Amino acid sequence: MNRRNFIRTGFQAFAGLTIGGIAGLLFSRSSSEEMVWQLDPNLCVQCEKCSVNCVLPNSAVKCVHSYSMCGYCDLCSGYLQPGAKARDTGAESQLCPSGAIKRTFIEDPYFQYTIDEDLCIGCGKCVKGCDSFGNGSLYLQVRHDRCLNCNQCSIARLCPSRAWKRVPASQPYILRGDESKRYLES
């Protein structure tokens, strides 16, 4: 019986040390900071997977707008269908399938485009339009007020352009234009 107890204690110590060792090794590589998912708009090809593959019924990926880059074009290629007859707010001339982009007149000939996040489904159609013919001021980002920060983001797994990565929670967005500077200071 004694011998058995001895072997048992040995195994216990071995198990304890193994866990301790792994934990120590992990700690040496760990960060106290949470990692969160973000997509790099410079790699994104707007495949529309973002709008359907999120675990949330209403995807956590939305279109964002770097106003600092926007040309405020009357003829916005992110807002209007390529063959749109009129440059207006009619549903048939809009590119966005859910009518999430609001067009407001600022001054001749400038218009401001604002995304209504509750309507945006993150399909990236507008992004494609803006990227192809405009300044690229519209792009997709994970919105962290919506994202559940899944251990394995189900969009990241299927993203055809490998645009997704884990980023530190203190720099949770990959922005364009002047807006990107907000993470440089910190």
Add this chain to the structure above:
Amino acid sequence: MRQRTRLLKIIFVFFLLVVPSLDLSQVRERFPKPDFQTDYVRPNLITPATRSPILEYMDIFVLVAVLFLVTYSAHKQRSRRQIFLLMVFSLVYFGFYRKGCVCSVGAIQNVSYALFTSAYAIPFTVIAFFVLPLIFTLFYGRTFCAAVCPLGAIQDAVVLKPTKVPAWLANVLGVIPYIYLGLVLLFAATGAGFIICQYDPFIGFFRFGASFGMVIFGLSMLLLGTVVARPYCRFLCPYGVLLSWMSRLSKWHVKITPTECNNCRLCEESCPFGAIKKPSETVHLENRQAEIKRLAVLFVLLPVVLIGTGWIGSRLNIPLSRQHFTVSLAEEILLENSGKRTEMTDATTAFRAAGKPTEELFEEARIIQDKFKVGGWIVGGFIGLIIWIKLINAFIRRKQPEYYIDTGMCLSCARCFSYCPYEQVRLGIITPEEADKLGTRKVKIKQFRA
């Protein structure tokens, strides 16, 4: 101003023609930024913050607190009721509130990924969720499974009419978690993805949404769970493998009886997970001889088994590595280059647009396939070893004078306690004399209590 619009139109048409030849990955500023005449101010791009770090640490705090409470309830209070209430709490907190992420089961993958990918800084919270339940189990048994794990909790809540799984079947199915664990480690280490998360049957319930396939899988698991208690925990969960190792070594594990066992057999059928084992008869000497012979054969067979399963594992490297993005992309590119496929996929389009040389991609893919080959040997050998140990266990019979708990399988749920007459004595429901009378043995056996 009109002219300006026309100019823009011309530029627009120009870009229509020229753009396809441009590199799409670059950010362009094709149109000048406007100089506003009015005092218009550009709106600020709102970037909502991530979940506060304080809340992350609160998750760790809740984990430790619930682990302590469950352990206390199981060991000292011996109260199923308390454990049940804690289980409901965990289901609500870790399941529905935290939506199943971060979870200890999934943390295996982060650990494996972090150990093999130095670029990945594994968050502190994830380490805590991985390590703490293991440490607790090494001391007190799988109290984590009893009432902390949300996956366990949701299954435990639907245990209605648990039936007995025949021991041989349970043993055979018991190999699946080891295979799953091996694959999980392999996939995470090579960067092919986190398959536990991908095939988590219950996460859809916590989030009120999942793909159709996963909803069906989850529902059938829960349905099955009404008659086969906790099927995921017993026959799939890869973390359960690690926990069962720890639990087998646990310093203090729960006991069915608070004091003694008189082999009254009342607890025999009480465990829905088949963790209560009957006392085994004395082993006869003639059998012993044959047994030793069989053991000798098994020992000789060990290297054959290991090499065999390892070889099978390494041969699976091609189909398995296909799960890795780089490998599947390389195969698609290869198909397209050879003209076997004319339709380009999103992935190949993106790859070609990025302009990386295909040779580089093929080289990367080959390295990953090699990793899968080495990993396949290790995982295959590991599974072979497990099967071999299971065979050995089936042949070795130890003398066991009383009803006992298989500590590897027991989830410390406290269901069986109240079946024991001595527990009834402890609770003051019956007298010690009444309890003694229920026994089949003349001499009572005192249980070792730490």
